[in-house]
Amino acid sequence: MRAKRLWTWLGRSRHNAGLALLNAVLFVAVAARYPQFASAAGLRDSFDDTSILILLALGQMLVMLTRAIDLSVAASVALTGMCVALINQAMPGAALPWLVLSAALLGAALGAVNGLLVWQLRIPPIVVTLGTLAIYRGATYLVAHGRWVNSSDMSPLFLSLVRERWGGVTLLSWLAIAGALLTACWLHYTAAGRSLYTAGNNPEAARYVGVDVGRAQCLAFMVNGVLAGLCGYLWVARYAVAYTEIASGFELTVIAACVIGGVSIAGGSGSVVGVLLGCLFLGVIKNALPLLAVSPFWQMAISGAVIVTAALLNATGARAPQRQRILEN
Amino acid sequence: MTDEASPSQRVPRTPWRRRLLRWEVFLALVIAADFAFNVRLSPYFLSTETLSDVSFNFTEKALVALPMTLLIIAGEIDISVAATMALVSVCMGLLATTTASLSAIVGCGLAVGLLAGAFNGALVTHWRVPAIVATIGTMSLYRGLAYGILGDRVLKDYPPAFAFFGQGYIAGPVSFELLLFTLAAVLCALYLHRTQFGRRLVAIGYNKSAAQMAGVRVNRYRFGLFVATGVASAAASVLLTSRLGSTRPSIAQGMELDIISMVILGGVAISGGRGSIAGVVLAAILTGLAIFGLGLINVPGVVVSLLMGALLILIVGLPIVGQRLARARARSQLRP
Numbered sequence: 037m038r039a040k041r042l043w044t045w046l047g048r049s050r051h052n053a054g055l056a057l058l059n060a061v062l063f064v065a066v067a068a069r070y071p072q073f074a075s076a077a078g079l080r081d082s083f084d085d086t087s088i089l090i091l092l093a094l095g096q097m098l099v100m101l102t103r104a105i106d107l108s109v110a111a112s113v114a115l116t117g118m119c120v121a122l123i124n125q126a127m128p129g130a131a132l133p134w135l136v137l138s139a140a141l142l143g144a145a146l147g148a149v150n151g152l153l154v155w156q157l158r159i160p161p162i163v164v165t166l167g168t169l170a171i172y173r174g175a176t177y178l179v180a181h182g183r184w185v186n187s188s189d190m191s192p193l194f195l196s197l198v199r200e201r202w203g204g205v206t207l208l209s210w211l212a213i214a215g216a217l218l219t220a221c222w223l224h225y226t227a228a229g230r231s232l233y234t235a236g237n238n239p240e241a242a243r244y245v246g247v248d249v250g251r252a253q254c255l256a257f258m259v260n261g262v263l264a265g266l267c268g269y270l271w272v273a274r275y276a277v278a279y280t281e282i283a284s285g286f287e288l289t290v291i292a293a294c295v296i297g298g299v300s301i302a303g304g305s306g307s308v309v310g311v312l313l314g315c316l317f318l319g320v321i322k323n324a325l326p327l328l329a330v331s332p333f334w335q336m337a338i339s340g341a342v343i344v345t346a347a348l349l350n351a352t353g354a355r356a357p358q359r360q361r362i363l364e365n
Numbered sequence: 366m367t368d369e370a371s372p373s374q375r376v377p378r379t380p381w382r383r384r385l386l387r388w389e390v391f392l393a394l395v396i397a398a399d400f401a402f403n404v405r406l407s408p409y410f411l412s413t414e415t416l417s418d419v420s421f422n423f424t425e426k427a428l429v430a431l432p433m434t435l436l437i438i439a440g441e442i443d444i445s446v447a448a449t450m451a452l453v454s455v456c457m458g459l460l461a462t463t464t465a466s467l468s469a470i471v472g473c474g475l476a477v478g479l480l481a482g483a484f485n486g487a488l489v490t491h492w493r494v495p496a497i498v499a500t501i502g503t504m505s506l507y508r509g510l511a512y513g514i515l516g517d518r519v520l521k522d523y524p525p526a527f528a529f530f531g532q533g534y535i536a537g538p539v540s541f542e543l544l545l546f547t548l549a550a551v552l553c554a555l556y557l558h559r560t561q562f563g564r565r566l567v568a569i570g571y572n573k574s575a576a577q578m579a580g581v582r583v584n585r586y587r588f589g590l591f592v593a594t595g596v597a598s599a600a601a602s603v604l605l606t607s608r609l610g611s612t613r614p615s616i617a618q619g620m621e622l623d624i625i626s627m628v629i630l631g632g633v634a635i636s637g638g639r640g641s642i643a644g645v646v647l648a649a650i651l652t653g654l655a656i657f658g659l660g661l662i663n664v665p666g667v668v669v670s671l672l673m674g675a676l677l678i679l680i681v682g683l684p685i686v687g688q689r690l691a692r693a694r695a696r697s698q699l700r701p
Binding site: 162175348 | 442488492493494495497498499501502503504505506507508509510512513515516517614622625626629635636665667668670671672673674675677678681682685686
């Protein structure tokens with residue numbers, strides 16, 4: 037009886053609790069075999085590795101909440117990263133804060149293109165982002181004339197900023213933590229943030245309540261774009277290289293993290309905690325594989341199996357959409 | 366109550382058909398324009414050999430685009446087609462290293478495609494996973510399996526007769542690929558536009574719940590469509606592998622987006638319920654012509670994708686912009 041009451045009380049947190057448990061089990065299993073995985077340095081490195089995924093997944097969650105999807109986010113990362121790297125190469129003395137700001141602004145502009153096409157032209161988001169995915173990737177090539185920007189072309193401050201440690205944790209990790217906190221606060225305590233949930237959960241009802249669904253989607257795309265722009269700089273600085281194909285296919289990892297984290301593809305439900313857990317799950321798998329001497333070629337298959345399983349559990353578990361959308365087309 | 370139909374009872378020509386016809390005409394005009402552009406690029410463009418070469422550019426993708434059209438009209442989507450092609454290719458390549466016969470290799474490939482499609486279908490119909498999520502997962506799974514099995518090796522031990530599928534000609538400039546695609550296109554067009562099963566697909570895409578309550582076995586149709594898409598991916602994989610002569614796990618990378626773009630360019634609504642096979646065939650030809658023409662002037666692949674992406678957005682967005690302008694003009698005319 038007690039167990040059943042606990043189950044009901046946990047309610048929607050059931051999914052997150054289950055995912056947290058799974059993460060813990062996985063972590064313990066790997067750490068038992070390879071203690072260096074659970075060492076402070078190992079944890080730090082794993083989290084650092086997952087930070088960019090966390091930021092991008094948070095942005096993707098915002099878009100998915102409004103019943104849209106953004107397949108172009110990795111291409112946005114590549115384009116903004118390449119632009120920032122090229123500026124740094126041409127003007128090594130340019131102040132870094134301005135550089136990061138311009139990356140974020142460029143990302144916002146790219147997101148706004150997506151958002152406006154979805155809002156004003158009512159083109160379905162998947163079509164828009166399929167198109168912009170190709171456009172931004174092509175623009176990355178054109179902007180650099182197909183050339184690479186190597187670490188020797190980048191200024192030392194450009195590269196070192198993400199690696200600076202405050203209290204033992206890199207700036208990159210702090211940014212991920214700050215991003216998660218800010219997103220959670222925005223979604224829970226501001227009207228704009230709540231409007232995303234409203235718009236995605238039931239667009240017709242949202243219209244009657246006064247929430248412009250298209251505008252909410254555009255807002256989500258723009259915030260996602262800002263995060264993508266920031267991650268463009270972070271990616272290029274962390275991996276110390278910029279070329280056309282960076283982050284290629286990464287949008288699927290981002291979507292996977294969201295799906296595992298319980299964000300519904302039909303919009304209207306999803307939590308920052310879930311997304312964090314989803315990212316950590318993928319991060320644990322990615323960092324554990326080399327330790328377990330599993331060929332990195334199998335990583336994609338494992339990732340895919342995890343997505344399928346997570347989607348299965350989401351669809352058939354307690355969180356399955358109870359409401360039959362009978363009246364909806 | 367009289368028996369003869371009064372003018373008000375006569376059913377008017379369905380408006381959606383009128384709208385569709387306009388889209389196909391529009392595509393045909395764009396094709397003509399692109400044709401003229403390509404001819405200006407190179408005078409050799411008009412020879413039958415060149416035109417036959419152009420067909421290789423789109424037949425494999427278009428073969429998958431046909432059942433994909435039916436799938437999207439029914440309100441679903443399958444992003445895992447290219448990954449299925451990769452997995453099929455890897456399985457065929459592995460079998461080819463043994464002493465298996467040609468029909469065994471091709472049969473194995475088709476079987477793998479069928480199973481892959483069936484798994485997608487089961488996820489969507491039985492376990493009610495949304496199609497887009499399910500196929501994103503299976504896309505990673507199948508592509509990952511291909512990578513995991515093959516790693517960074519290449520499989521090249523196909524029997525010489527295998528090359529006929531992708532490189533052989535039936536009569537003159539008509540390749541086997543083109544013939545296969547034409548047959549498949551005719552079959553799909555007949556199925557969608559002339560049979561009751563096709564009409565039911567449109568009904569499912571228009572309003573799934575209503576179709577279900579009207580007695581259509583929605584889940585059976587959806588499952589069948591996913592299986593058909595899997596088999597078509599397998600067939601396309603046979604053609605592509607045969608044309609390339611080798612198998613890498615990265616084969617057909619990114620092709621799913623090209624295929625979906627082709628379907629949407631063909632006038633199929635992504636939300637389902639509207640579309641025609643003729644439109645998709647025209648879109649396939651347009652894509653092939655455009656890519657071929659751009660290749661003639663040595664445009665890099667990534668820029669070709671850029672242009673195709675821009676074309677997609679333009680073609681989908683232009684009618685909507687036109688509608689808004691017309692409405693704005695009508696509104697301004699109403700004002701005294």
